[in-house]
Amino acid sequence: MKNGKVKFLLSLLLATVLTLCPLCSAYADSAHAPEASPFTDEEWNAIISSLSEEQIAEMSTDAYWEEQQAHSEMTMREFARHSLLRSERDQFLSMQPFQQEHDNYCGPASVKMIMNYYGKLRTQDSIAGEILVGGLADAERMMKYLNAYSGCTSYATRWVSKSIHCYYNIWYSILNYHPVLASVCQNELPNNTGSSRDGHIIVINGYYNEGHPSAGGGFYYIDPHYNSNYYGQFSCSAEIMNKAIFENEGKRYYISA
Secondary structure, three states: OHHHHHHHHHHHHHHHHHHHHHHHHHHHHOOOOOOOOOOHHHHHHHHHOOOOOOHHHHHOOHHHHHHHHHOHHHHHHHHHHHHHOOOOOOOOOOOOOOOOOOOOOOHHHHHHHHHHHOOOOOOHHHHHHEEEEEEEHHHHHHHHHHHHHHOOOEEEEEEOOOOOOOHHHHHHHOOOOOOOOEEEHHHOOHHHOOOOOOEEEEEEEEEEEHHHHHOOOOOOEOOOOOOOOOOOOEEEEEEHHHHHHHOOOOOEEEEEE
């Protein structure tokens, strides 16, 4: 009886969250959404066994549901992700790598990868015509391009300092299935130690151990480098990624959703 009741309440809560939260509703309708229930019977039992009688009683009241509906979108989104939809410490977004076609096309190649991920086909030349300023990728233009054409309108440019770590926003963006652009000092990355200290644009498409530095977390990234010795899919710790962004003087930013 207890299991059936709680399973019903949690199912109802999941439906409520997906209805209230536009991002979660989009997730449920997207190609990334699971086709079946997010939980097996074993997972349901684990969730149920973790609840106290007091929590179950609370979930049975009208006041509880009114309180859930009063939550902000951000709270509901996080509640859905952490409590119901997923609890993985690792996330990897499968993306097709593209190597930059010219030595100043790291930005166009990286934007092309993200556009391709969303099912939008663009050439590097067409992207370059909209995001390059003086031959270099411009943060504001890349952000506006993604928001205008990718189908995701929540991309924002964020800046890194010694006191502001990048891991949370990158983790959060990828948790919600949105890849991240990062502006880095290229030879701070493990795949790129033999190259110059020039600025460079890469795509971050996953994390492990939630990307949290205190948990030994880190990120998966694709480097579009024109030199095949540095091109491909790689990974590094959260601390290394933060340092790579921070060391790119004047352009210490990443673009996440």
